[in-house]
Every structure is written in C-alpha cells, then in structure tokens.
C-alpha cells in the first residue's frame with residue numbers, strides 16, 4: 001500500500017445519524033411519539049420494523065392496509081394494530097386521529113388522494129411525513145389543511161435493520177421541533193440528512209434506489225461464483241457478507257475521516273495481483289459509466305414522475 005493509501009483504524013463513529021444516540025424517543029424521561037403508518041408495503045414496513053426495534057412502543061403505532069388479509073398478517077408479524085380499508089372504510093382517518101407523526105407510505109400516484117382523505121382527521125400539530133418518490137412539498141401541502149406540518153422524505157429499506165439512510169425536506173409549516181421529532185425518530189434506525197428539496201432527486205438516485213444496486217451487485221457476484229463451480233448458497237453468502245463487511249468498514253472509516261472508498265479499494269489491490277485485474281476488467285466493461293448512468297436514470301425518473309403528476313393535477 002502506498003503512503004497516500006494508508007489509513008488508520010477508526011473507532012466506532014459517533015455522529016448525527018448513528019443509531020443508539022442519546023435523546024431517542026422511548027428513552028427514560030421522554031414521551032415516545034404516537035405513530036400512524038398509512039400503507040404497510042416494502043418501505044413503510046421497513047420503517048416500522050426499524051422503529052419497533054429501537055424507539056417506538058407497539059401500543060403507540062396504528063397502521064393501515066387495503067386488504068383485511070394483509071392487515072391480519074402484518075398485525076401478527078409486528079404485534080401492532082392494523083386497520084384494513086376493506087373492512088373499515090375510514091381506516092386511514094381513524095389511524096391518524098391520535099397520531100403525532102403520520103407516515104404516508106403508498107405509491108406516488110396515491111399520495112395526494114390519501115393526504116386529502118385524512119386532512120380533516122389530523123391533529124393540527126401532527127407532522128405528516130411522505131416517503132414517496134417525486135411527490136413535492138407543494139403537492140403535499142396543497143392536499144392538507146393550511147398550516148399542517150409536512151416533511152417530504154426519501155428513506156431506504158435498510159432502515160428495517162437499523163442501517164438505513166433518510167433525506168428529510170421540511171415544509172413551510174414544519175417547525176424546528178417538528179423536524180427534530182422526525183429526525184430523532186428516524187435516527188433510531190439510520191442516518192438522517194436534512195436537505196434542500198432541490199437535492200432530493202439526486203439523493204433518491206444514490207440512497208433511495210441504492211440498496212437495489214448493492215443487491216444487484218451481490219446477485220451478479222454470486223452468479224459468477226456459481227459459474228466458477230461454487231454451490232449457490234456458498235456463493236450467495238460470500239457475496240452478501242463481503243458487501244456487508246465492506247459497507248460497515250467504509251462507513252466507519254469515512255465518518256472517522258481515516259479513509260475514503262478509493263483508499264479502501266486501493267488497499268485491497270496488491271500490485272499486479274488479483275484485485276487489480278478485477279478492477280481493470282470493471283473499467284474495460286464500463287463500470288463507472290454504468291453506475292453513473294444508473295444514478296442519473298433514477299434521479300431523472302424522480303423528476304419526470306413529479307412532472308407527470310403535476311400536469312395530471
């Protein structure tokens with residue numbers, strides 16, 4: 001390793017966004033917020049798992065689904081109250097009545113009508129957090145009562161295991177205290193960045209869609225291992241544990257300021273060794289261009305959906 005590649009061993013990072021910080025809801029002396037999760041699919045389900053494992057009491061959560069069968073399955077899985085629209089026409093309105101924080105977790109095209117349907121049932125101080133791609137603050141605020149606090153967010157599914165990352169864009173009526181409540185809640189299961197709305201499409205391209213890029217890389221690594229003669233289970237575990245280990249190592253070093261991704265990569269590449277050949281192969285096959293195009297495509301699609309929904313209004 002050359003001197004510019006040298007890196008020190010970091011301690012455990014302690015900074016904003018790390019789970020396990022003081023001041024989380026649910027700790028002694030703090031009243032945990034009451035939470036409503038409207039829609040309990042991949043994303044809201046991941047947030048719910050992360051919150052229940054860290055900072056929110058089961059009795060303080062009410063969730064909703066469309067079908068009764070899904071409501072029963074999710075209620076059993078998470079040990080919470082889940083109301084189904086199929087059985088209770090007012091399920092979403094009922095779920096939000098006592099809530100301090102309301103997560104809107106349906107597909108983008110359903111967010112505005114969902115917000116409109118609960119507008120009159122929300123407590124005036126309740127903060128509404130949309131997890132939807134592409135739905136901007138103007139659309140959200142326009143669907144709710146004047147003055148209702150709103151935060152646009154872009155989370156990712158590793159929140160379910162306490163290792164997510166979330167971008168938050170506070171709306172006009174979200175006070176510092178509202179933002180702090182949501183930030184503290186989500187910091188119990190991931191890193192949180194408060195950003196400007198102009199940055200959210202780019203953030204979506206990196207961290208919102210990004211877990212899929214890591215899973216795709218793992219799929220391809222495992223497939224390549226099988227082609228080299230490994231059995232599928234071994235190849236899949238080698239790929240998953242390698243991405244997990246590299247990710248944790250990179251986060252620790254980057255946050256401690258001891259090494260960045262490029263330095264860590266170079267430290268694996270022995271001169272004229274195996275990894276150097278692999279990185280050369282990546283470069284010959286256009287790896288950097290492919291990643292750049294993928295992030296750009298996700299960010300552009302987010303902006304495109306915003307335009308589609310705005311013109312459909």
Ligand SMILES: NC(=O)C1=CN([C@@H]2O[C@H](COP(=O)(O)OP(=O)(O)OC[C@H]3O[C@@H](n4cnc5c(N)ncnc54)[C@H](O)[C@@H]3O)[C@@H](O)[C@H]2O)C=CC1
Pocket residue numbers: 038039040041042043044064065066067085092105106107108110114131132133154155156157208209
């Ligand atoms: N899946 C992901 O990794 C991420 C998703 N998002 C956003 O999260 C939102 C949800 O996406 P997914 O969870 O992937 O979709 P999903 O389809 O898994 O979940 C949406 C759920 O909402 C339910 N639903 C629809 N209308 C409802 C209603 N009126 N009342 C109650 N439940 C209702 C659906 O039955 C479904 O189970 C989207 O807006 C997406 O942009 C954001 C970041 C990452």
Ligand SMILES: O=C(O)[C@@H]1CCC=N1
Pocket residue numbers: 133204208209
């Ligand atoms: O694919 C999507 O549109 C959503 C938003 C970011 C991740 N999943």
